[in-house]
Amino acid sequence: MQVAVVTLFPEWVEQVVRFGMPRIAHERGALALTPINPRDFADNRWRRVDRPSFGGGPGMVMEAQPMAAAIAEGRRCCPGPVVLLSPQGERFNQAWAERLSREPGLTLVCGRYEGVDERVLATEVDMELSVGDVVLSGGELGAMMVLDACARLLPGVLGDAASAVEDSFTDGVLDHPHYTRPEQWRDQAVPEVLMSGDHAAIRRWRRQQALTQTWLKRPDLLEGLALSDEDEAWLRAFIAQQVVETKGE
Known part of the structure; x- marks a missing residue:
């Protein structure tokens, strides 16, 4: 599975494949991660990618041009759906993880500030997903959560494939209690x-x-x-x- 993550903090997102199931998926070649920084597509020497919002108000908005160019690069290296992590998106759940894990490629877009220029959403984004009814500083944690949930479902990643089948939410209910030694x-x-x-x-x-x-x-x-x-x-x-x-x- 080829995954691109459009983010202003690529070094942060890269950490996800250093631990746990994403690390195993990455080492076994089941998951390839490509961080893409919109600043690399900025058309100014300061690599600025945000501007004040039309109509006034606090905060900045991520510009359309560098975001669209970064997403296009994601589509080029990782053909598949483009997903914006957004509090306005549909709730990400196990069914979504199973669906996305079957895709050969995926581009996850991490917004920042007040969000992304709406025209990018209208033309470049295929779907919006939310990891909960909470506002984060950006989409990076959400993207890493999606990556972790998908990575463990990739073939050959879990030591026992039955573990994924028996997880909470897989059949619509929570998991049963677990016990180990001592008795x-x-x-x-x-x-x-x-x-x-x-x-x-x-x-x-x-x-x-x-x-x-x-x-x-x-x-x-x-x-x-x-x-x-x-x-x-x-x-x-x-x-x-x-x-x-x-x-x-």
Whole structure:
């Protein structure tokens, strides 16, 4: 996967392939990163790429010409969609990570200041993605988050491909709890089912716990989610028990 990142801070973005799954993806040739600095396309000796906003107001706006030229360079070296990291974009999630990881190339655009000239968005950007309802100083952290989420899905990167399949959000719900040695810690024991060796029972317990975690922590994820009859029966019983316990308090 060829990824270009248009950023005023290429040295910062380059750090993402020095650690974790992006490092492994980069070392194995599954991920190639090309930072592109819009300042290299500025038409002034100061390499300035920002101007005051028409209509007044605080802050500066990134100019259209150097941004468009930087994006064009991204398209040239990394053919694929151009994504602007923006608080106005669609929420980036696991489904987006899976979709983008299947692209042969990708250009991630990191805005700064008050944003990018709207004419660039209208002509050069294919989509906008947001990493959350928060305003950051720029798109670099968002771009690095997208890179990390995509890198771990590339073939041959994870030690066990099943890890990606069992991640939170992959099937619409949160992950189940995990335990490791010792079996007893601070008067808390590992659930007996996980020690039983009964793989069918373990799969059933993990699915039930995933549904439980989702209902408790992110019930919005269950809205409109297609569940099996067994899942629905378990969830109804769990919710009913919660109601009983709440009334008894």
